[in-house]
Amino acid sequence: MIKIKEISKAFGDINAVDGISLEIARGEIFGFLGPNGAGKTTLLSILSTHILQDGGSASVMGFDTQKDAKKLRKSIGIVFQEPSLDEKLTGRENMEISAVLYKVPKNKRKEKIDELLDVVDLKDRAGSLVRTYSAGMRRRLEIARALIHGPKILFLDEPTLGLDPKAREWVWEHLLGLNKNEGTTIVLSTNYMEEAERLCGRVGIVDRGKMIAVGTPGELKSELAGDVITVKTKRPEEVAQKFKNADFVKETKKVSGKIFFIVENGESAIPRVVELAGGDMVESIELHRPTLSDVFLHYTGREINGSEGTKGGRRKMKRRGRGI
């Protein structure tokens, strides 16, 4: 359904996407997981024909992103990361414009709009100006709008960014339902590992323009083969040094103020970790089963929501887009 071959895109000196290849099958929910500035938005922008890649090729439903842009656009739905509604129009009016732009037959338009507004629980507010909508309502309207022409593929860039937990839960449930009931292929980007674990059949971990791992959340986590112990300490260097020859520790990662240990049996390892680190060094200690965040840490040595991502890449991309 989606084929990506050695795609690359640079903005000035920054390689936003650096040679990514991937295939996504019909009916999948695939998530690009990575920190801000990892290149997820750029990748989605290339797939949705928003920007042109520098190298490599990509096709969606057999349509090349460069040569068949118009046909490709007709078969996909897009929900952007930034707001994209006309605030001075009502919810229904926003839907009507997209219905015309996506060539929904005139006699089916009203029915389709009513149906979608109903699905996203906006029927009662459809006549109000979007300006008066909450963030959650806007996001729901954007999702409804993206589905106006019954696309086989839906692209969503950070679909729950800035939403409260309730609105987020709503979005997740509906995306899962859409995938299950309509068979819609869903491709999304996220930096919430919870979102990736909850929604995605497969996850591609993206960092600095490269895809560093692909697989089901289960597969990715099983690569760590153990439990994760996090030790909070003021002197990570010193503590890490002490664990150099500890054979019960499979992997050690230092980030600011914290050390992550991957160990085979977490419960029995805790006392040994505290003992070896020296009790006065340990501010707090925590044990959990591996999450996708730990997988990211394992591959990159950095935390996924740490502040090391470069925001510049995204901002530049917006300016140089094919159509703002």
Next chain:
Amino acid sequence: MSELEVIYIVWQRELKRYTRERVLVLSTIFMSLLWLVIFGIGVGSMQFGRMIGNYQAFLFPGIIGMALLVTSIRSGISIIRDAEQGFLRVVLLAPVSRPAIVLGKALGGSTVALFQGVVILLLSFIVDVSMNPAIFLYSIGIMALMALGLVSMGLLIASFQKSFEGFNLIMSLLIMPMFFLSGSLFPIRILPGWMKTLTYINPLTYGVDALRTVIIGTSAFPILTDLAVLAGFSFFMLAAAFLTFERR
């Protein structure tokens, strides 16, 4: 057929947005009245004004031109706001041809500007010019042609601008000079050579001159010259707007 509907829906959106911005509508009318009444009576009382005859009547087509100019440019560059809101991206990424979108936007903006012009036209009784259905209809035709060119010019300017804050800059660097150098406030024949030249290269001059021909019967150029310049201006601006948006 469906491209016609695209043009229609984009046109309709412009109108809806306009009718929901009453303050803007009223402020343009207020500004026009200010020029027409206060400035018109003031200058009309001076010796210069008396030299022209009924100065307010002379000024009237110029004020229509100004209202069209301000509203048209504002409509054209409102596409920057569409971009900031993210709405433009939705439209540009839809599987439709770009010229249909640009044309819808240009026609929508023109309709809005035309409406603004008609409101001023209806105020003709204030300045004592005779109005009849023929004058009214001819004026509408001229105004429509002017608006189309000016909105397209606004769209063109917008495609080189990144943020809406530039509006004030455009206002002082473009709109005011175009208005002052359009023969709206003073007859072209009394101007020094350099000002004459600038006035001649200003497309607004020909719109105001055409309106003046129709409304009060005096003019600097033959009406056919006026109409030819206006048609050429509108055509080239619209074509340029098509090309810049096709490129994006």
